[in-house]
Amino acid sequence: MTAAAAELTTPIPAADRAPARSRGGFSVGRTLKYAVLLAFLLVVLIPVYVLVVTSFKGPGDASPARAWNLPTTWTLDNWTAAWTALSPALWRTVQMVVPAAIISSFLGSMNGFVLSRWRFRGADLVFTLILFGMFIPYQAVMIPLLQLMLGMGVPSGVPSLILLHVIYGIPITTLIFRNYYQTIPNELIEASRVDGAGMLRTYASVVLPISVPSFVVVLIWQFTSAWNDFLFAVFFSSSQNGPVTLALNNLANGALLTNYGQSMAGALLASFPTLLVYVLLGKYFIGGLMSGSVKG
Template identity: 45%
Template sequence: MANNNKWARILVYAVLIYAVIYYLLPLYVMITTSVKTTEEIRTGNLLSLPMHITLDAWRKAWGTACTGVQCTGLSLYFWNSVRMVFPAVIISTTMGAINGYILSKWKFYGSEIVFAMLMYGLYIPFQVLLLPMAQTEGYLGIAGTTPGLIFVHVVCGIASTTLFFRNYYVGIPDELINAARLDGAGFWRIFFRVVLPMSLPIVMVTFIWQFTQIWNDFLFGLVFSSGDSQPITVGLNNMANTSTSVKEYNVDMAGAIIAALPTIFVYVVAGKYFVRGLAAGAVKG
């Protein structure tokens, strides 16, 4: 029996190691290619280590690579995404927290219908929203701007953030809310003094979820931004599709890693809180 358990563990570890290698192989190729010279990429093997490490491709991707008619690299697009993603994440998370609090602890007549309608929004393809959202932004005078892009992501993120917070707050005992009411606490005092201090796990889940979704979005960035307001995903696409006499794969790989670094950083730093938040009830309902 012990011998069987030993071989079973070996098999499990072998499968896990294979999965890790298979999953990380594209990242390995991207990193090694980004620090090779163009000549080495042409003559070398895709999986070979760089003979001479150089960061020229990174510098070019950040500051001088052509992204269409301009050759200013990805730096402008990167900071556009930074200016867009943090307000969008904060606003959508805040609204989701308030909505979830109301729909779980301050129910009103028809609240279940409101919640069902919000959940219906999760299943609407984003492509269906493009025309009405463009018309709305035109009426508001924010079309093709960073505030307009923030508006789109907030509207499209409210359904998911509300679902996360509502399902989490359902697990908070009603006795806590009722006791606070008996002590004379009102809507906002209960929210800030009782509910919000217990919300760190779900706040981290929602923050990571929204940050990833918004930072990596390409569709809305392409449709609802223009010129100097385009995000990093659009800039990366422009750089990869810009025709040059020599295809610089090292620059493209460096640009792809630059675009992915913020989400990688968020998951590395806060990934454990994401798992804890899910386990604490973020997907229960």
């Protein structure tokens, strides 16, 4: 037998043989996975399709029977009317959401740092009591909370909503920051103490500059929660000084759901800011969550 024939008849090791189904890039498991993901994507996008298509329909064209049909005549009247009705409330919502998210984030950061790195007697009990605020239903305390706010003389509308979202945002922001600060090496904190830095100096000069991932997480979280809130808006504001969720509800009720196109356009306008935040900062949101999920 020649050397060439021997080489042809030599069996190929099993480790070097690629499965036949993967040589051409085809895999049953991979195809099934993408098919399931595509099905879930279609389920999620179906309401979006109805929203977008209906927002461009005229009053006579927008009806439940024709929800799936494209507009007979494309019009921007619904968007113009929705913007006119919601634009003041959109600006008030921005005035409410931005300071509420920033203030609650910084308070949660300071709480998380103290509870994770500067231990004191009863620290675990204090942390447990703070977290307890996450599990109290808002509906259960709404009437006493309303009486408290009236007794304090806090003006309704944006000031009241800022205060409420800051207070109710402290538990979740404290939890996120505490978990993140526990991943910081102890040597970094000890080095700042050796250099003579106290608690505030260590926080401001050492810890705060490396807290960007967690700040991204809590800012997005608080921004979305405050923007989409409706319960606080009903109790602590009115149509003249309330956020966009209250204005959107009034827009739908005012139209008696007969002008579906205007209601759909208003819903898209109200949801666009939170969608934009997640599109621009979504990858940082996931990265920030993962940075504090495992203790390093």
